[in-house]
Amino acid sequence: MSENAKLPPLPTGTVTGRAVTWAKKNLFDGWFNTLLTIGSIAFLAWLIPPIIEWAIINATLEPSIEACSEVTGACWGFVNANLRLILFGTYPYDEQWRPLLAMIILIGIICASLGGVKYPSVRKWIIPMWVIGVPVIAFLMWGGFLGLTYVQNSYWGGLPLTLILSSIGIVFAFPFGLLLALGRQSNMPALKTLSVVYIEVIRGVPLITVLFMASVMFPLFLPDGVTIDKLLRAQIGIIMFTAAYLAEVFRGGLQAVPRGQFEAGESLALPYWKSMRLIILPQALRLVIPPTVNSFISMFKDTTLVVIIGLFDFLGTVKLALRSDPAWTKYYVEGYAFAAAIFFLICFSMAKYSAYLEKELRKGERR
Template sequence: MTMTPTSPACASTPRSAPAQTTPARPPQPTAGLLRGLRGLVSTPVNALLTVLALAIAWFLLRPAIEFLFINAVWSGHDRAACLAGEASGETGACWPFITRRIGYFVYGQYPEAQRWRPNLAMALCALNIAAALWPRAPYRGAALFAFVVPFPIISWILLYGPGFSGLVTVPTNLWGGVLVTLVISIVGIVASLPLGVLLALGRRSRMPFVRAASIVFIEVMRGVPLLAVLFMANRMLPLFLPPGVLPDPLVRVMVGVSLFAAAGMAEVIRGGLQALPKGQYEAAAALGLGYWQMMFTVILPQALTLVIPGIVNTFISLFKDTTLVTIVGIFDLLTTIDVSSRDPAWATPVTVSTGYAFAAMFYFICCYAMSRYSAAMERRLAAAGSRS
């Protein structure tokens, strides 16, 4: 049998290896500011809306800028300096009113010789908050515990000066201004979070009495305005107490504010608990964890992370709602401004407006700082979740 040679054209040639291709890189996002500016004029409609928004902003902000900065009076000792611009028709803010009365705005009638005590308490508060909120701070847990447990006791001893402390007693009716605003808001924030957690867990409890009591408390507190709670704490509570037993007015207000905020906090946390999938509970139970161990090691950390915006929003609302305490005779920042504006030495048409502008700046800075920290925490937790 003769073998026919295979022609070179029909001979099989080795198949070449596929060419190595470099994977395409994903498109890099444009810088945030540049992307935002391009979006403002990306279409004719967007450009028109941008021009309209700028015109409205200029119409609204220009008078405020002129009043607060351009036509403002920056130096003086009494109302005469603030009235100097009125003759020329350029009426602006009277900032000497703020600088001369700043001590009263911050401390109220707290004795000047004893003001080192609230200064020390505020410094300790700032250090505790910085240590507890800074992600890279060592011993963050210890700082958070110190802020919740020993710090309130130390601050009360410093500010009030009970007899055993050796300090001069300063009754709370002399406290006022920023000091009272910070005391009420910090106590409300510190107390409302753990109380809100307990109430949220109680509302989801399988024990009928605990669940019913939690539901009644939450719904009653959320169904009445804070003003009614303050009146109840400051006016009606003494009617239910034995003769001679009457807590300090400021303490009563702090308790009322804390309980009111805890009810709202409970609903926020309950939303986080309901958002968790059932598998998280089943996985924790499969590991043999008890109820409280499961809640504090598995469930609550995830639930609180989900509702960080709601928690911070509750804190901000509580901070702003402290202005209502003036209705029950507590001298907060707005009350000190209102009282100071009636001083004949500073009575001018712009005094009240200047004081309220100062208060608005104070509240804006505090609330904006809380919201920015909340946003930073969300981004950090999202990045940590994407890496895990």
């Protein structure tokens, strides 16, 4: 007690002195923390140097198998040599500037939309940006007129395919999930039952099954001569799957909005959709930002499963590159490490954006 009652010592003047004070307080505060600190340092000392040695010091970037066989470290030459195959898959080599440009436009629109929500001057351009941007991206990817050769979408692949599948997936799964959540809360028995059955059935099966059904089973039910594009089927499968999960996330948010808010809307005789749009949803959606982004991140990673129906997403093209020449096959660790780094970068950005959005919206939060 008398020990605690003392004022903490003032920080000493020198930088070293302050560092020692800080370390004593934060790293060596008691035997347990001291043990943890020493243990962690030992673990990092054991782990980090070999990784740096492998990934940087002993590695080579030279895109040749000879150079790779001479070094003991990582063969980044594999990624370097196959970069265009990994990024764009089997898209015609001479036309690969098109998916590159499409990807840059897509990322540009996404960043502008996410960052610009806060500023009214940017906000009014978000919808026009998408309305113009999406056809431009589609034109770049497909081509077929204005001098661009037609490229069937079965040749699309790599990072543009992953980004297209997931961003379109998010854009459509969000409203669909919202409708399902509202349907599940509806007073109309038919609508409610339909929503519950949909959500439970789709949640009850793995995504692979949904994709497989969409790809293999679904065409069997179509009349002769009618075909739906494989990519479109995969896209629909992803949207349907994600929407079922999002529906439950949104339902949680709707349940967390106090009853009084619904009643206040009703007391003003607001029509259902108006009351939802103006009063309930802004609150409900703000409450469920973390689980919503959670669903998006998980969906982004799940797009890699389209490989089972013969589409080459970003992870699929890495595997394709590994198989392109038997000599490269043994450098799979480098290939997967590269894919993991890109996936991490995108997922981490989503997580960071979610944290930023929560902070931005916290101003109106219930105390």
